[in-house]
Amino acid sequence: MVRLITHNLLACHVKGCTSNNFPLKLQDVQIALREAEFNEDFLRGFIPRLEWGALVQAAREVGDDSLPAEVPEMLDDEFLKQLHHVLLEIHIDEGSMVCPNCKHVYPISSGIPNMLLAEHEIG
Template sequence: MVRLITHNMLTCHVKNCTKDNYPLVFQDAAVEIRPAEPNLGFIERFLPKLEWSALVSTAKALGDDSLPEVMPEDKEELRSEEFLTKLHHVLMELLAEHEVGR
């Protein structure tokens, strides 16, 4: 099982992999929701490290469409409890187990 916070940082280091191998693609993934105590301060500080489009596309592939297509530009919205709670859910509570493809 892998959390999406970890998945968002993974890249392929196998010989002959190219930049087109990111993000790693879930195929036939088993999805599990595992509740985790929210640490919204951590999530807010982690925002600059995220590859947003990869995170959103992966979350959607796993059946979660709670995040906006584009990261909000408004700093107040980025700091809102509602936004950070949704992001916490996707990053920390949504787990997938599968064969990695691409």
């Protein structure tokens, strides 16, 4: 399954594509919402690992504009619940991820991203 938490960790890795290769732009996506167990400790521990701007942008690309532009100083319940939903409950079942730099297209099919490259694209 591709959720925004995974999307936030994927970068283009085509040979020579080393800058502006993240975040991958989500296109033509089919979304499903599936409930996930809320775990506050996990969320708090994961926030430092996130690229926040990339998450906000990706959420907008899948039609969710509920996240603030910056991580709030006070991580209250309402914010954590919203973050939980955006990170873990929005599933991209079909679609593609496009590199903002080299335009390489990584397809998502049945919830699995295909990040494989052809031989001549491997660095």
